[in-house]
Amino acid sequence: MKCDKVQDRLGAYSDGELFRLQSRRIGRHLEGCSSCQIHLAGLREVNRILGEIPMPPVPEGLALRVVAEAARRVPGVERLSLIDHACEWLTQAFQSMSYPVRLAACGTVIAASLVGVLMADRISPADRRNAVIVAARELDGLEWFGASPPVSVAAAYMAAASTSSQIEGDAR
Amino acid sequence: MNRSDEERMQAVGKGDLDAFRDLVLAHQRSAWNVAFRFLHDPAEAEDVVQDAFLKILDAAPRYRPTASFRTYLYQVVSRLCIDRVEKKRPGYTDEPPDVADPSPGPGEIFAARQEEDAVRTAVDTLPANQRIALILKHYEGLSYAEIGAAIGVTAKAVEGLLGRARSVLQDRLASLKKD
Numbered sequence: 001m002k003c004d005k006v007q008d009r010l011g012a013y014s015d016g017e018l019f020r021l022q023s024r025r026i027g028r029h030l031e032g033c034s035s036c037q038i039h040l041a042g043l044r045e046v047n048r049i050l051g052e053i054p055m056p057p058v059p060e061g062l063a064l065r066v067v068a069e070a071a072r073r074v075p076g077v078e079r080l081s082l083i084d085h086a087c088e089w090l091t092q093a094f095q096s097m098s099y100p101v102r103l104a105a106c107g108t109v110i111a112a113s114l115v116g117v118l119m120a121d122r123i124s125p126a127d128r129r130n131a132v133i134v135a136a137r138e139l140d141g142l143e144w145f146g147a148s149p150p151v152s153v154a155a156a157y158m159a160a161a162s163t164s165s166q167i168e169g170d171a172r
Numbered sequence: 173m174n175r176s177d178e179e180r181m182q183a184v185g186k187g188d189l190d191a192f193r194d195l196v197l198a199h200q201r202s203a204w205n206v207a208f209r210f211l212h213d214p215a216e217a218e219d220v221v222q223d224a225f226l227k228i229l230d231a232a233p234r235y236r237p238t239a240s241f242r243t244y245l246y247q248v249v250s251r252l253c254i255d256r257v258e259k260k261r262p263g264y265t266d267e268p269p270d271v272a273d274p275s276p277g278p279g280e281i282f283a284a285r286q287e288e289d290a291v292r293t294a295v296d297t298l299p300a301n302q303r304i305a306l307i308l309k310h311y312e313g314l315s316y317a318e319i320g321a322a323i324g325v326t327a328k329a330v331e332g333l334l335g336r337a338r339s340v341l342q343d344r345l346a347s348l349k350k351d
Contacts, residue, residue, distance in 0.1 A: 043338055045342075067196060069222060
């Protein structure tokens with residue numbers, strides 16, 4: 001290879017950007033060419049100095065200022081609700097599962113849904129209405145009321161009313 | 173749960189400010205490095221970083237991960253840096269900034285400082301495309317293909333930009349050593 005061609009590609013050679021064959025050819029040329037070796041050394045010296053130029057750190061609070069400005073200038077950007085985060089988490093959890101685990105999870109959900117549907121379906125709407133009616137017929141009126149606190153006017157009333165009802169029942 | 177930058181961008185597009193914050197925290201250093209090394213002014217560099225992330229926020233609903241987020245960020249930052257310089261005259265870059273002000277030391281340290289100043293000055297006078305290519309290569313470690321994607325040229329063109337830039341810097345160093 002001629003020196004001018006080699007020197008044109010020394011940057012890419014130094015950066016590791018050449019194909020292996022090209023790199024080997026340039027490497028072989030460099031072994032026998034002091035002029036190109038000097039050129040490469042100069043290039044590496046520039047790279048070294050560039051790397052040593054100091055750099056100030058990221059200004060403190062930069063990210064906070066950027067985010068605050070974003071929130072101020074783009075009012076439509078709002079934090080997602082807890083439900084949105086939960087949905088997002090569930091979606092990502094599902095996507096991170098392997099396919100067999102995803103199938104198992106879907107199967108479990110479908111099976112649980114079917115069980116629920118079947119159990120609900122064992123009592124037909126008509127039976128559900130009748131159950132309420134039958135239950136209601138067994139009441140003599142007082143059971144409609146919920147339990148009263150033991151020491152209360154309501155409990156005393158209930159006791160008195162219950163006694164009265166019993167007497168009437170016996171009289172029949 | 174760890175999300176990729178591309179996933180975070182999609183979340184940002186749906187209005188997730190927390191995802192935006194995570195992106196800023198993860199990439200502010202890279203954006204700052206490029207902007208400061210290009211502009212050499214902390215206030216301008218911070219403006220560029222902020223503008224870059226706000227532009228990314230605006231574009232998030234339309235974002236499609238055809239390239240990595242990192243490449244996209246470099247595209248935006250590079251464009252803003254070059255635009256800023258093209259609006260101004262380059263006179264402000266003639267003097268190297270006082271990033272650190274070392275006290276006079278031994279001769280070797282002084283010579284090293286001179287070399288750094290000479291190279292930094294030479295970098296500041298490079299055409300914008302050569303300068304940004306040099307910064308993305310040396311300080312962000314991008315490949316030629318990645319640099320090309322960031323500044324809108326081919327990898328071969330990047331090789332040419334870097335070659336010309338380094339040639340200027342080598343000449344500057346050589347003339348410094350002659351003096």
